[in-house]
Amino acid sequence: MLSELTRIDLRLRRRSMIGYTVGMAVYAFVIVALYPTFKSDSGLDKFSEGNSTVAALFGASGSLTTSSGWLNANLYANFVPLVVLLLAIGYGASSVAGQNEDGTLGTVIALPISRRRVVAQKIVALCLTTVPVAAITAVFVAVGRAFDLSVDTAHLVGITLGVLLLGVDFGALAMLIGAATASRGTALGVSSSVAAASYLISSLAPAVHWIEPARYGSLFFYAVGDGQLVNGLKVPAFVVLVSVTVVLVAATVVVFERLDVR
Structure with a gap:
């Protein structure tokens, strides 16, 4: 059962979540429904082969006419993580720094619960914030079997989990920065910049040789950039994503304990 604090935070974000x-449901359906039209278009593969760096910048790698290539280029390498990150980073920045700036965090702190529990309940809200978009996308991709898309169910579940964890990681980073600086703008700016750098490293690594070693420092690589639709979410990648969450949450607890709430 959700705590009252978690329910309140989710209620405040319900419009953006819905x-x-x-929007993602409509977009995912269009992408799935268009696949039969493009699956035999050799021009797509020629474009990606002749403009490998540009294609990689948008998350397109390998054959775009295969099911995995089509879904990666149009959903999982870019658009789905972007929307999840918008929700997660937005909530992470607002949950502590934003509420402190508008004066509502003081009311939360006045409740008869520890600050550690406040962080825990906000992390639960953060996790739930990322679920609807990732889940609805997975549902429409699964329905894509009726449109000639062939995706292994276990691999689809794996990449969905990767997207969720990616959102939680960057949302937790925004929460930590917000608790450390008491500035919603700083939390948004820094965490968004780190996410953008992570995306660029992961997407360009296959096409730019000198960037390739840096991919292991990119959370995008572990979540969606290592052929998860073909090979599934690997255990080491899952461990990295979860470990980052644990470290960020622990750091947030420490910093939040010392935050001077208005």
């Missing part, structure tokens, strides 16, 4: 989820 809006992004509905």
Whole structure:
């Protein structure tokens, strides 16, 4: 059963969650429904082969006419993580720094619960914030079997989990920065910049040789950039994503304990 604090935070974000989820449902259906039209278009593969760096910048790698290539280029390498990150980073920045700036965090702190529990309940809300978009996308991709898309169910579950953990990681980073600086803008700016750098490293690594070694420092690589639709979410990648979450949450607890709440 959700705590009252978690329910309140989710209620405050419900409009953006519903809006992004509905929008993603429409977009995912269009992408799935268009696949039969493009699966035999050799021009797509020629484009990606002749413009490998540009294609990689948008997350397109390998054959775009295969099911995995099509879904990666149009959903999982870019758009789905972007929307999940918008929700997660937005909540992470607002949950502590934003509420401190508008004066509502003081009311939360006045409740008869420890600050550690406050962080824990906000992390639960953060996790739930990322679920609807990732889940609805997975549902429409699964329905894609009716449109000639062939995706292993276990691999689809794996990449969905990777997207969720990616969102939680960057959302937790925004929460930590917000607790450390008491500035929602700083939390948004820094965490978004780190996420953008992580995306660029992961997407360009296959096409730019000198960037390739840096991919192991990119959370995007562990979540969606290592052929998860073909090979599934590997255990080491899962461990990295979860470990980052644990470290960031632990750091947030320490910093939040010392935050001077308005």
